[in-house]
Amino acid sequence: MISLQKISKFFNKGKPTEVIALNDISLQINKGEFVVIVGANGSGKTTLLNIIEGSQLPTTGTIRINDQDVTSLPEYKRSRWVARVFQDPHNGTAPDLSILDNFRLAALRTQGKNLVIGINEAFKKKVQAKIAELGMGLENKIGQAMGNLSGGQRQALTLLMSAMDHTDILLLDEPTAALDPKSALVVMNLANKLNRELGITTILITHNLKDSLAYGNRLIHMREGKIARDLNSKEKTGLLLPEIYQWFE
Amino acid sequence: MSQFYLTALQLSICLGPMALGIFITMKIFNIPDITTDGSYTLGAVVTAVLLTNHWSPLVVFPVCMLSGAIAGVCTGLIHTKLKIDALLAGILVMTGLYSVNLIILGRSNVPLINMHTLFSGFSFFHTELYNELSVALVIIIILIFLLRYLLLTDFGIAMRATGNNPVMTKSMGINNDAIKIIGLAIANALTALSGFLVAQYQSFADINMGIGIVITGLGAVLIADALIIWMNITRIGLQLLLVLAGSLIFQLVLAFTLAMGIDPNFLKLVTAVFVLLIVALPRMSQQLRGSISNNGKT
Ligand SMILES: Nc1ncnc2c1ncn2[C@@H]1O[C@H](COP(=O)(O)OP(=O)(O)OP(=O)(O)O)[C@@H](O)[C@H]1O
Ligand SMILES: [Mg+2]
Numbered sequence: 116m117i118s119l120q121k122i123s124k125f126f127n128k129g130k131p132t133e134v135i136a137l138n139d140i141s142l143q144i145n146k147g148e149f150v151v152i153v154g155a156n157g158s159g160k161t162t163l164l165n166i167i168e169g170s171q172l173p174t175t176g177t178i179r180i181n182d183q184d185v186t187s188l189p190e191y192k193r194s195r196w197v198a199r200v201f202q203d204p205h206n207g208t209a210p211d212l213s214i215l216d217n218f219r220l221a222a223l224r225t226q227g228k229n230l231v232i233g234i235n236e237a238f239k240k241k242v243q244a245k246i247a248e249l250g251m252g253l254e255n256k257i258g259q260a261m262g263n264l265s266g267g268q269r270q271a272l273t274l275l276m277s278a279m280d281h282t283d284i285l286l287l288d289e290p291t292a293a294l295d296p297k298s299a300l301v302v303m304n305l306a307n308k309l310n311r312e313l314g315i316t317t318i319l320i321t322h323n324l325k326d327s328l329a330y331g332n333r334l335i336h337m338r339e340g341k342i343a344r345d346l347n348s349k350e351k352t353g354l355l356l357p358e359i360y361q362w363f364e
Numbered sequence: 365m366s367q368f369y370l371t372a373l374q375l376s377i378c379l380g381p382m383a384l385g386i387f388i389t390m391k392i393f394n395i396p397d398i399t400t401d402g403s404y405t406l407g408a409v410v411t412a413v414l415l416t417n418h419w420s421p422l423v424v425f426p427v428c429m430l431s432g433a434i435a436g437v438c439t440g441l442i443h444t445k446l447k448i449d450a451l452l453a454g455i456l457v458m459t460g461l462y463s464v465n466l467i468i469l470g471r472s473n474v475p476l477i478n479m480h481t482l483f484s485g486f487s488f489f490h491t492e493l494y495n496e497l498s499v500a501l502v503i504i505i506i507l508i509f510l511l512r513y514l515l516l517t518d519f520g521i522a523m524r525a526t527g528n529n530p531v532m533t534k535s536m537g538i539n540n541d542a543i544k545i546i547g548l549a550i551a552n553a554l555t556a557l558s559g560f561l562v563a564q565y566q567s568f569a570d571i572n573m574g575i576g577i578v579i580t581g582l583g584a585v586l587i588a589d590a591l592i593i594w595m596n597i598t599r600i601g602l603q604l605l606l607v608l609a610g611s612l613i614f615q616l617v618l619a620f621t622l623a624m625g626i627d628p629n630f631l632k633l634v635t636a637v638f639v640l641l642i643v644a645l646p647r648m649s650q651q652l653r654g655s656i657s658n659n660g661k662t
Contacts, residue, residue, distance in 0.1 A: 170534065194537035201531075209528040213598075216521045220536045228522040228538065230514070260598070 116316050117144040117167060117284065122176035124162050124340075136162040137173070138340035146283075147314045149307075151327045154337030155363060160320045161202055163337070164286045167318070169193040181283065195225050198277035200270065202288040202320075207273035210262030214253070214272065217261050218242045221276035245275055249301055267294040271302050278309050285309060287319045291326070299323075303330060324359045336362050370493055372619035376584075376612040377500040378561035381507060382577070383584035383611040384604060385554035390585055392515075393527040393547045395443070398454040398578045402461030403435040403552040405574035407559025409465045412474040412569035421482035425560065432556025433549040435461060440545030465571055472571045481564040496565060503561070504608060507554075512601040523547055555581075576632055583639045584610035590646055614638070 124137040136159045144150055152160050165171040167178065169190035177186045180196050201207045208217050219234050239257065247254040249271050253264070261269060270293055277285055287306060291299035307330055310317045321327055327334060334351045336344035336359075344362065346354065382404060389397040407428045414424045435457055442453040466472070483496040514520050526533045526543050533540055563569040587610035592603050621634050 168535065170531075189539075190534045191537050191539050194535055197535075199535050206529070206531045207535075209525040209532055211528045212521065212525055216524070219518065219521055220525055220533070220538075223518055224535075224537050226537075228518040230517045230519050232513070232516050233518045234516075 116146040116148075116181065118142075118179040119167075120177045120179075122163075122166060122173045122178065124159070124166060124171065125174045128174065135340050137166065140176075140340070140342060142335075142342065142345075144316060144318070146316055147310070148333055149310045149317045149331040150319070150333045150335060151331035152318065152320045152335045152337055153322070153324065153327050153359065153362075154343075158337040159340040160337055161288055164199070164288055164318065164320065167284070168197050168199055168286055196283040197286060198224065198280075198282040198284070199286040200273045200277060200288060200290045202292070204266035204270040204273070204293050207276070208261045208269050211260055213258050214246075214261055214264075215239065215242060215257045217272070218245075218257075218276055218279060221279040224280040224282070226280070245279075246272070248305070249275065249298075251298065251301075267298050270294060271298055271305075274302055274305055278313070278315075282315055285315045285317045287317065289320055289322060291321070291323065306330070324356060327359065328354060328356065338362075367493070368619060368623060369616065370497070372615040373612060374493065374497050374500060374565060375562070376615035377497070377504050377608070378565050379558050379577075379580060379584070379615070380504045380608045380611050381554040381561070382558035383581045383588075383607050384507065384511060385551035385558075386578070386581040387585050387588065387604070387607045388511075388547055388554075389551045390582070391527075391589065392524055393544055395450045395527075395544065395548070396454070397436075397439060397450060397548060397551060399435055399439045399457045399461075399548070399552055400454075400555050400578040400581060401574040401576065402458035402465070403432040403555045403574075404559040404562075404577045405465045405569075405571065406431050406435055406461055406468075407556030408563035408569040408573055409469045409559070409571070410556070411560045411563045412476060413468055413470075415476055415479050415481065415564075416474065418480075421480065421485060421564070425482070425557075428556045428560040429553040432559075433553040435556070436548035436550070436552030437545055439552070440541075440548040443548075444541035444544055462571070469569065469571060474569050476564060476567045476569065479567075481567075482561075483564055500561060500565075507557075508601070508604045508608065511604055515600045576635070579635055579639055580614060581611075583614045583635070583642060584608075586610070586639065586642045587613050590642065593646075 119140055119142040122137055122140045123135070126134040126136055154160050162171065166173050169185070169188060172187065177184060179185065180193070185193055215234055219238065242257055243254040246257065251268060251271060253268060253272070270290055274290055290306070291302050294302060303326060306317060306319065309315050319331060332348040332351070334346040335342055382400065386400065389395045410428050410431050411424055414427065415421065439453045439457045442448050442456060443450045483499055486495055486499055488498055489495050515524065522533065522538050523543055526538060526540050530540050585607060588603070588606040591606050597603055597606065617638055618631065618635065622628065626634065
């Protein structure tokens with residue numbers, strides 16, 4: 116499904132400020148897997164997602180998605196397979212557009228945006244029904260500007276939006292960092308459901324170590340741009356919270 | 365005297381397409397595009413040459429818009445493909461267009477008196493000005509209607525989102541570069557349409573007629589924007605109508621200034637000061653109220 120071969124990413128290469136964000140990473144992720152990534156700040160987690168999604172190009176190495184070499188394919192073309200929830204809640208939605216407009220774009224992520232008016236009553240109903248599942252009471256605000264919502268609300272909606280159109284891969288970068296405990300649970304359950312029911316290959320970055328145990332069937336620990344640990348479902352099951360804490364010592 | 369204000373009304377409608385174009389680049393795409401000065405003159409120049417060669421105004425109409433669109437595509441390509449600042453890209457194309465316009469026109473001024481124009485083709489009223497006014501009005505109303513439709517379509521949502529959050533649109537499968545180029549093409553086609561209308565209304569095309577015209581459109585959009593924020597208008601059709609209203613208010617202020625007997629040489633200065641006031645007043649009043657300039661949007 117996703118295959119990274121010898122990926123490195125340098126920032127400010129050759130300058131005194133040079134950073135090696137990813138250091139010769141090779142990684143194979145299979146269809147339907149739910150991979151959780153943990154690691155200290157600056158260990159390269161977000162950069163890894165950026166490289167899969169295409170918003171950043173690797174310095175060296177190749178990426179394949181569905182057996183196709185996508186290393187130099189621009190981000191907007193990779194969105195055919197990849198949906199994403201950004202670390203920053205402001206990145207995932209257009210603030211001045213209504214919730215409905217945002218959902219309309221999401222529903223067309225893999226399709227053409229044509230000269231037809233696509234927002235009709237049926238579409239509104241569909242969006243309202245989806246949003247109602249969140250239980251945040253946002254279903255009656257679909258005409259409002261996205262920017263009026265809180266960061267957590269926007270983040271939850273971004274996750275919903277990523278499932279509006281077909282997607283093979285879901286990238287979640289600390290999706291619950293800005294959410295209160297109840298909303299966080301709603302969002303995590305939704306992500307879990309998308310993975311289980313639709314078989315969407317999911318990569319979740321989290322600093323919540325409890326979540327890293329509770330969700331997913333593979334756990335990767337990143338340190339200084341490298342994969343320090345890669346635990347499969349079985350190894351992960353026996354893992355205890357204090358052990359993971361020790362990784363960060 | 366009322367004739368005086370009717371003239372301002374007519375001019376504001378003729379300049380309306382340009383204001384709508386600037387609304388698209390500035391407010392929808394967040395791009396400061398000043399190709400305007402060049403593409404406005406381009407529209408007028410193409411009109412003058414083709415009308416002089418006895419082309420039908422109805423054919424000249426789309427040809428003019430096409431010429432403006434090409435200018436917009438040039439700015440768009442320079443901006444997106446060569447990664448050059450939009451302002452500089454606009455200045456480059458505008459500067460280049462001056463020569464292009466001069467070559468097309470052949471000399472610096474071409475009169476269009478007693479020529480078959482768009483305005484002379486219709487005679488709903490006895491008064492010439494009323495005829496001109498009604499023709500221009502029909503055009504601008506159709507235009508606003510079409511633009512409203514465009515912005516409400518799926519493509520229009522993509523346009524609006526691109527200016528609002530380009531990070532998001534890329535992840536939504538939108539080619540930001542392509543859509544910006546299309547936006548600049550539409551905007552400059554509209555600007556050329558204003559050149560087409562004004563040339564026929566004033567019965568001449570002049571190589572210098574576009575100098576500083578961008579500020580007129582900018583003023584209209586800034587007035588509209590102030591009204592949109594003040595009245596919290598989210599409906600796109602109304603926003604477009606307010607741009608037209610902004611154009612009218614702008615022309616009325618200029619007409620009023622002239623009526624007060626101010627030396628026409630000062631007109632550009634008055635225009636600049638007026639635009640400065642529109643931009644500065646809301647900020648100054650905000651500072652007076654001691655509030656931080658944050659509309660809750662980030
Ligand atoms: N655009 C950039 N320019 C320069 N350095 C960068 C850039 N983006 C990331 N880096 C650096 O690359 C390294 C990895 O950053 P990255 O954002 O991937 O970390 P992360 O694991 O997501 O951290 P966090 O947990 O804080 O989100 C950091 O040292 C960071 O400073
Ligand atoms: Mg990160």
